[in-house]
Each structure stands twice: as structure tokens, then as C-alpha cells.
Amino acid sequence: MKSGQQPAEKGKKMKIGYCTERLHHALHPLFLTISPGAEWEVGPDREDMDWYFQMQLDGYEVRNPGGQEKLPLDMYALKRYCYDYYRDGGLFLPWGIISGIRPTKLSRQIYEQVEAMTFEDFRDKIWKLDRVSPEKADLLWQVLQTENEYLSRINADQPSAESDMHLYVGIPFCPSRCYYCSFSAGIAHENDVRLKDYVTLLQTELEDLKPIWQKRRIRSLYIGGGTPTILNETLLIRLLDKIAAVINLDELEEFTVEAGRPDTISPTKLNVLKDYQVNRISINPQTFSDQTLARIGRGHTVDDVLRAYEWAGARDFLINMDLIFGLPGEGLAEVEKSFRYMEKLRPDNITVHTLTPKRGADLSQEQKAGIWQASHQIGEMLNRWQAYMNSGGWRPYYLYRQKNIYFENVGYALPGREGIYNMETMLEKRSILALGAGSISKKVEKNKISRYDMPKQMEAYRRAVTSTGQKKLNFFIEKC
Numbered sequence: 001m002k003s004g005q006q007p008a009e010k011g012k013k014m015k016i017g018y019c020t021e022r023l024h025h026a027l028h029p030l031f032l033t034i035s036p037g038a039e040w041e042v043g044p045d046r047e048d049m050d051w052y053f054q055m056q057l058d059g060y061e062v063r064n065p066g067g068q069e070k071l072p073l074d075m076y077a078l079k080r081y082c083y084d085y086y087r088d089g090g091l092f093l094p095w096g097i098i099s100g101i102r103p104t105k106l107s108r109q110i111y112e113q114v115e116a117m118t119f120e121d122f123r124d125k126i127w128k129l130d131r132v133s134p135e136k137a138d139l140l141w142q143v144l145q146t147e148n149e150y151l152s153r154i155n156a157d158q159p160s161a162e163s164d165m166h167l168y169v170g171i172p173f174c175p176s177r178c179y180y181c182s183f184s185a186g187i188a189h190e191n192d193v194r195l196k197d198y199v200t201l202l203q204t205e206l207e208d209l210k211p212i213w214q215k216r217r218i219r220s221l222y223i224g225g226g227t228p229t230i231l232n233e234t235l236l237i238r239l240l241d242k243i244a245a246v247i248n249l250d251e252l253e254e255f256t257v258e259a260g261r262p263d264t265i266s267p268t269k270l271n272v273l274k275d276y277q278v279n280r281i282s283i284n285p286q287t288f289s290d291q292t293l294a295r296i297g298r299g300h301t302v303d304d305v306l307r308a309y310e311w312a313g314a315r316d317f318l319i320n321m322d323l324i325f326g327l328p329g330e331g332l333a334e335v336e337k338s339f340r341y342m343e344k345l346r347p348d349n350i351t352v353h354t355l356t357p358k359r360g361a362d363l364s365q366e367q368k369a370g371i372w373q374a375s376h377q378i379g380e381m382l383n384r385w386q387a388y389m390n391s392g393g394w395r396p397y398y399l400y401r402q403k404n405i406y407f408e409n410v411g412y413a414l415p416g417r418e419g420i421y422n423m424e425t426m427l428e429k430r431s432i433l434a435l436g437a438g439s440i441s442k443k444v445e446k447n448k449i450s451r452y453d454m455p456k457q458m459e460a461y462r463r464a465v466t467s468t469g470q471k472k473l474n475f476f477i478e479k480c
Contacts, residue, residue, distance in 0.1 A: 007035035007086055014038040017045055017052040027053060029099035029403055030079055034086055051082075076129060083131055094379065094406060096131025101400050103408070104147070104426055106130070107140045139386065139396060139410070146397040146413075150423055154219075164217040166424055167247070169202060169239075170436030171228040172456075175264060176299045178286075180324070180355055186458070190232040190264070194458070198437075199235050201465045203242045205435045208469035210246045212433060212476050218247050219430070220254040222421040228257050229264040233272055240276040249277045254420040260284040260322065262308035263300040274315050280348075280419065283308050284322035288341050289334060292327050309345055318348045318417060325381045326355030335381045339388040348417040350394060352385055354378055354407045382407055398422045433476060437461035443476055450475070 007014060014035040018024040024042050031038045031051075045052040045063065054061040060071045060078055064085060071078055079097040087093075095103065110125055111117055123137040132140070173188045173195060188195055221243070231239065249255070257273055259265050259281045273281065285305040287293060293301060312319055323338055342350055355378070389395070394412035398419070401408045411422055424430055428449060434441040438456035442449055452475045455461045 007091060014051075015049045016040045017049040018042050019044075019052075019054045023053050023055060026075055027079065027082065030082060030097055032403075033093055033099065033406065034083070034091065053078075080131060087131070092133075093131070094133045094136050095401065095408070096127075096133070098130050098132060098401070099403065101402060102426055102428070103132075103136075103401060104140060104143050104399050105428065107144060108147070108427075111144055135383070136408075139399065139408075142396050143399050146395060146418060147423060147427065150397075150418065150420075151427075151429075164219045165213075165431040165433060166421055167213070167218045167221045168421075168432055168434040168436075168439060169221070169223045169228075169243070170225065170434065170439045171198070171223065171231065172226040172437050173198070173230050174225065174227045175230055175261060176297055179295075179297050180327075188230060190230055190235075195231055195235055198458070199231065199239050201462060202239060202435055204465050205469070206242050206246050208465075209433065209435070209473055209476070211473060213247050215477070216431075217251055219252070220421045220424065221247070221252055221256070222254075223257045225258050225260065227259075227261045227264055229259040229261070229269055233268055236269060236272050240272070244276060252277065254280055256280040256282070256320075256419065256421060258282045258284075259308070259312075261298075261300060262304040265308040265311065267311050270311055270315050270317075274317075278317070280318040280320065281312055282320040282322065283312060283347075284320075285338075285341075286322060286324045287327055287330060287334065288338050289330065292330060292334075295328060306345075309347075320349035320351060320411075320419060321345070321347045322351045322353060324353045324355055325385070326378045331377060332381060332384060335384050335388075339385070339392070343392055346414075349411060349413045349419055350389070351409065351411045351422075352382070353409045354382070354405060356402050356405050378407055382410075386410075398426050400426060431476070441472070441476070452476075 014031065014037075016028065016031050016038055018027065018040065019042070021042055024040055028038070028040050031040075041049070045054070049063075050065055052063040055073075059073050062069045062071060062078070062081070066085075069081070071081060076097070083091075083093065083097050098106065100106065107122075107126065110129070111122060114121065119138070119141050122141055123134055126132045126137050126140070127134070173186045173192075175187070175189065177187055186194065223239075229236075243249075255276075255278045257278050257280075259269075259273075260283070262283055262285075265283065270281075283305060285302065286296070286298060288302050288305075290301050309319065309321075321342070325335065327334075386396070389412045394414055396410050397413045398411040399408055411419060413419065425432065428442065428444060431444045432442045434454070437454060437458055438461075439454045441452040441454075443452070452472055455464055
């Protein structure tokens with residue numbers, strides 16, 4: 001193998017050819033991380049392609065910029081070959097060849113292969129298999145230890161994963177659209193008639209699916225968005241009334257509402273949430289810079305965040321706060337500033353996201369390219385933040401990645417205050433019933449995870465609620 005190459009000349013897009021769709025789906029996420037914007041085509045080999053992959057009965061034929069290679073039928077080995085080809089030329093991917101969103105799930109499989117595995121064994125194994133850097137191996141190891149504590153507790157309390165589940169209710173509306181967001185949220189004000197119609201549809205879903213939670217305990221309930229607190233007090237009560245009528249709130253171990261936008265929070269709404277036994281909320285500053293908040297279209301100030309936090313703290317909610325690293329104009333100084341705020345506020349959970357050039361976001365191609373170019377600085381920001389979290393007493397408890405990014409999103413928690421729903425979505429040990437437009441339910445069985453998706457577009461969702469409620473009920477209740 002002639003290695004030591006750079007992914008592509010400046011201004012030139014890499015072109016990759018695949019003989020089958022299967023190879024394209026397996027390999028192209030890695031190439032998009034190696035060379036953002038890499039183009040692809042399924043079909044015969046051509047001279048203008050930088051790489052071409054052909055699958056044969058006895059192995060893979062690979063043509064690369066340095067020549068031709070024959071490799072065994074081992075996808076892991078093939079991915080390592082592609083990464084190593086450029087790694088020898090200076091390319092560094094902290095997550096190696098991993099392109100999935102749940103590296104902790106993969107790590108758990110490695111961890112559970114050997115009884116009493118040490119960190120050193122784990123670090124060496126995940127490098128050999130996936131080329132994960134020692135720094136990310138350490139992060140994964142910390143998350144695994146927190147997961148182990150949680151799993152020990154719930155397995156002692158409820159040994160069968162089929163005896164309980166989790167419930168998600170989605171509110172896909174926001175008061176404005178942040179420029180980095182690709183979520184299919186509708187822009188609305190709290191008295192928008194669409195919100196009333198939407199709550200009515202959620203009430204219908206809750207009633208239609210009631211037989212499910214008459215058979216299985218709901219361990220956690222998560223109302224997410226969008227921005228659920230865009231609902232006015234009347235609609236919030238209508239929704240929560242219906243939830244309380246069909247499930248036993250006393251059995252919930254965790255009840256979370258994303259109150260992410262502080263400009264949608266009021267003392268009255270927080271009192272309503274408290275009356276219905278909500279015990280955890282999110283208040284998301286994203287940054288503690290008023291200039292950046294205005295630039296990204298958030299529609300609130302740092303003072304609004306602090307005011308909402310004070311109201312929530314006075315009512316004894318567990319509080320999560322989200323930050324985004326890589327926002328325009330921000331660097332290590334802003335990371336330190338954010339930590340000083342967090343150190344003073346002491347939220348129970350802190351979730352750090354890395355800015356991602358998503359397809360549906362209101363970002364220009366130049367801005368998306370700028371995010372990739374700033375990846376080294378974002379890596380420094382994440383490392384600095386992890387050190388801050390360790391010094392402040394927070395520890396990583398869940399982690400996920402998004403497609404085609406260098407880095408990760410990490411949830412930190414004060415010990416014993418981890419977000420249950422967040423951990424469960426990564427572990428995929430228990431079923432999640434999801435309600436609302438664009439929601440994705442997952443039924444977890446012994447060796448299988450099945451999905452049930454609801455349409456994102458509102459009229460299509462309305463038709464699904466009114467015509468396919470029995471189908472969704474049957475999907476879950478067959479083996480409940």
C-alpha cells in the first residue's frame with residue numbers, strides 16, 4: 001500500500017466509486033469524514049475516480065491513488081485500510097473508523113467480551129479494531145462505568161427489560177429557527193391555532209395507545225421538541241391532563257420537559273409542570289455570549305437564561321443546560337466563560353454539542369466548510385471542557401455522534417443525577433414508545449430492534465393518527 005497521502009488537494013473534491021450500494025452505504029460515511037464533500041457513484045470504474053471498490057467472492061479489489069490492492073472479505077479491515085492510507089500522511093480522526101451515532105453501544109460489546117476488562121485492555125482493543133484515539137477511549141471508558149452503575153441499579157429493581165419502557169412526546173414547534181438547526185420544526189407563537197390542533201392529535205394518540213402502558217410500566221417520560229414550552233398554560237395543562245389520565249405519574253422515575261428556550265419559560269408554566277410531577281427540565285443557553293445568541297437567531301439573552309434558571313431552581317427541578325461548541329466567532333475564551341457560569345449555577349446535567357454542518361440548516365456552503373476547517377479548534381474546546389467538568393465534579397454519562405463529523409456530543413452529570421431517558425436512548429436496552437409528528441418508536445426484543453416512524457409533515461401526521469392508530473398499537477402490543 002502506497003500510503004502517506006493527503007485526502008484531496010485544496011478546492012478539489014474526492015471522487016469515490018463503488019460497485020454496489022452496499023459498499024457505498026458501508027464506506028462512504030468514513031470518506032465523508034476523511035474528506036468532507038466527497039462525491040460518490042455506484043457503477044463501473046472510471047479514470048476520474050480517486051478510489052474504486054469492487055467486491056468479489058474471495059475479497060475486495062481496491063484501486064486507490066497509489067495503485068491496486070486485494071483485501072480479504074472483512075469490512076473492518078477494509079475501513080482500517082482506507083483510514084490508514086491517509087493517517088500515515090498526517091490525517092487524524094479521533095474516532096477512527098467509527099461512523100455510527102452510538103459508539104458507546106459498540107464499546108459495550110467490546111467491554112462485555114472479556115470478564116473484568118481493564119482500561120488498558122479496552123484502549124488497546126478499540127484502537128486495534130476501530131482506530132479510536134486513546135483520548136476518546138478514555139471518554140468511552142468513563143461513560144461505560146456510569147452506565148454500569150445505572151444498569152446494576154435498574155436490573156436489581158426490574159430484571160426484565162420487557163417489563164418496562166419509556167415514553168417520548170414530541171412538540172415540533174419553536175418560536176424562531178436557529179441558523180444551525182436542521183430539525184423540521186414549525187415556527188409558531190404560543191397562541192397559534194396550529195398548536196391547539198396538534199395537542200388534540202397528541203391526545204388522540206395517547207388515548208389510542210393506552211392499552212400499551214396498561215401492560216408495561218413507563219419508567220421515564222420525555223416531552224421534547226422543538227420547544228414544548230411554546231405551548232401556553234392552557235394547552236400545557238390540556239396535554240398534561242391527558243397524560244395523567246392514561247398513565248400513572250407516580251410510577252415515573254423521571255419526567256423531563258425540554259424548556260430549552262428561556263424566552264418561552266414563565267413562573268406560571270413552571271408551576272404547571274411541577275403540579276404534574278415533572279422533575280427535570282432543560283434550559284439551554286447554547287452560549288453565554290449575547291452577541292453570538294443574536295447572530296444565530298436564538299431570540300433571547302444571557303440574562304433571560306439566568307432568570308429562567310433562577311425560577312426553575314426555586315422549584316427544585318433537576319436542570320440540564322445545553323451548550324454548542326464551534327459557533328461562529330467563539331473559541332477557548334468562550335469555553336472558559338461558559339464554565340465560569342456553569343461553576344456558579346451548578347446545573348445537574350450539562351450537554352455539550354459540537355456544531356455540525358447539517359443538510360437542512362440555514363448555513364451557506366462557506367459556513368459549512370468553515371465548520372470543517374475549525375475542527376482542530378473544536379477538538380481543543382472539547383478537551384478543555386472535559387478537564388473543566390472533571391475538576392467541577394461532573395462526569396460523562398452519555399455520548400453520541402452525528403453522521404460525518406469529527407467529534408461527539410457528550411452529556412455530563414453530577415453523580416447520581418444522570419438523565420435516565422438520555423442513557424436509555426443510547427443503551428437501547430428497553431423499548432421507547434414515541435408520539436408526535438416525526439417521532440420514532442423502538443420496540444426492543446431479545447435479538448431485534450424494530451422501528452415505527454410517524455410522518456414529519458403535519459397533514460400526513462394527522463392522517464396517520466386518524467387512520468393507523470390500531471396498526472401502531474399492534475406493533476407494540478403483540479408481545480407485551
